[in-house]
Amino acid sequence: MWYSITMLKAYRYRLYPTEEQAVFLNRQFGSVRYVHNWALALATTTYQTQGQGITRFQLDKRLTALKQELPWLGEVASQPLQQALVHLDKAFTRFFREKKGYPHFHSKRGKQSATYPQGVKIHWENDVIYLPKAGWIRTVFSRRFVGTVKTVTVSRAPSGKFFASVLVEDENQVPDAVPETGERAVGGDLGLHDFMVLSTGEKYRHPQWLERELYRLKILQRRLAKTTKGSKNRAKLRRQIARLHERVANRRQDFLHKLSTDLVRRFDTICIEDLNVAGMVGNHALARRIAQSGWAEFRRQLEYKATWSGKHVRVIGRFAPSSRLCPCGYYNRLLTLADRQWDCPDCGRHHDRDILAANNIKRFAFAKHLTGRDTPGEPGECPLVDERRKP
Ligand SMILES: [Zn+2]
Incomplete structure (x- = not known):
């Protein structure tokens, strides 16, 4: 046991x-x-x-x-x-x-x-x-x-x-690993809009303070650039920036630990996408960098906590933008980053793009687990993108 x-x-x-x-x-x-x-x-x-x-x-x-x-x-x-x-x-x-x-x-x-x-x-x-x-x-x-x-x-x-x-x-x-049934499984979509959206519909916002601290960081860095090398003021600003970095890191760690512990406790299998997520154009480089390192750390925590409690983490590659694919098989090619919601013209389903993505991640992760392939081939279970349906 x-x-x-x-x-x-x-x-x-x-x-x-x-x-x-x-x-x-x-x-x-x-x-x-x-x-x-x-x-x-x-x-x-x-x-x-x-x-x-x-x-x-x-x-x-x-x-x-x-x-x-x-x-x-x-x-x-x-x-x-x-x-x-x-x-x-x-x-x-x-x-x-x-x-x-x-x-x-x-x-x-x-x-x-x-x-x-x-x-x-x-x-x-x-x-x-x-x-x-x-x-x-x-x-x-x-x-x-x-x-x-x-x-x-x-x-x-x-x-x-x-x-x-x-x-x-x-x-x-x-403990021995628990069997994977799919019932106690969850898909999670990591993003810049929300830190994570679950297939259950729950949304975890980025911590409120993060944006404020990033803004402060930007100001301090701008001020630092204007100081002269070797000056007292420069050294002081350096220390302030270092302290701020430290505070952000500590609080972020706290947030990630709470979330990863919570997920491992509630679910047997947690499905996420590979973290080299593209499609984040137009976002500030600093915010993106910080979010990315947060996801990497989050995945690390999820994986070790899952191992300790006999749970599973399944990671899939980013083979298709999962926010575009309706379970009926319709593929929304026209979806832009600004569209948070959309309606499927084929089956009439209403989608929140992130919740849809989380559900697709869960489906694909399980299909990959069963078939060993990144692109699932079960038409009824996980329909493939139908070329003819693309507008
Ligand atoms: Zn549909």
């Missing part, structure tokens, strides 16, 4: 270091960055002169020598420095094997971090985390976890806030 799987889960906590600890953490980040850039330069030269990369083993040995030369590297915790080499090694592997981009140098400007593979201690009752050489740092454990800690990554966001991200390996009991 139940089987167990190991899962990696990340828990993120805000850290409240003392001023002294903050100074130390910044030095730790600086040392990690230094080692990363040093190793990247070394690997690049080796590659250019000898035609081959440098091994982890060689890098480890060189790091030991480097620490003799630069005593200040010995004043911070050493594990994050070694971990920087592990990360770089992985980046090179991705570059060579998966043809991903060449690893790049880390700048003072970007996100600063240090990863501890071990040596971190947690004291739940006192709300403190121990980091080697930095000591016990105050935090607030919003939620506890069970399982084995794999790594702890401490970082400073551009807003200046410190965080600890704890990667935990947890053995979980997962």
Whole structure:
């Protein structure tokens, strides 16, 4: 009935270091960055002169020598420095094997971090985390976890806030998947007009605050563009923008979690479209980007939550604009983005375009599940587009 799987889960906590600890953490980040850039330069030269990369083993040995030369590297915790080499090694592997981009140098400007593979201690009752050489740092454990800690990554966001991200390996009991009947299935149409419209007719609006925050963001960015490089005002605006980004991200995450949890609880199968949705011309680029990243995150949440509770997520490709196809087989070629509703001239059905799309997504997802094809071939169940009927 139940089987167990190991899962990696990340828990993120805000850290409240003392001023002294903050100074130390910044030095730790600086040392990690230094080692990363040093190793990247070394690997690049080796590659250019000898035609081959440098091994982890060689890098480890060189790091030991480097620490003799630069005593200040010995004043911070050493594990994050070694971990920087592990990360770089992985980046090179991705570059060579998966043809991903060449690893790049880390700048003072970007996100600063240090990863501890071990040596971190947690004291739940006192709300403190121990980091080697930095000591016990105050935090607030919003939620506890069970399982084995794999790594702890401490970082400073551009807003200046410190965080600890704890990667935990947890053995979980997962129920057997429930059978798919179609009765407890739902289709969902993701869009810019509403975040999601369900085949049941329910509509989930984009959070009210989103537009307001985006507007504020635009204003701040415009102001930033007018400041001079290196000025105090520019730095201040940067921080404000970073804080706003953070707030938007947190609240959005909240919204997505609520919705995905709710759907997985209510339905056995959730059908959605692939998220590279076209047909969003005329919308502001920023809004589109944010919506798109929201959908990707939403799908990720849906999928893992479904797995945990033995439910299903079915994703179909975007093979036909689903808001145009009436269940009777009529295909509305003239539908524009501005038309929210339409009437089928063949069968007289009245359609809300998004609810229709959600229902079609559900039908097609099930047909794909049964036939293994993206275009369903069951005339009675899912009629194909009839060429002759196109106006
Ligand atoms: Zn019709």
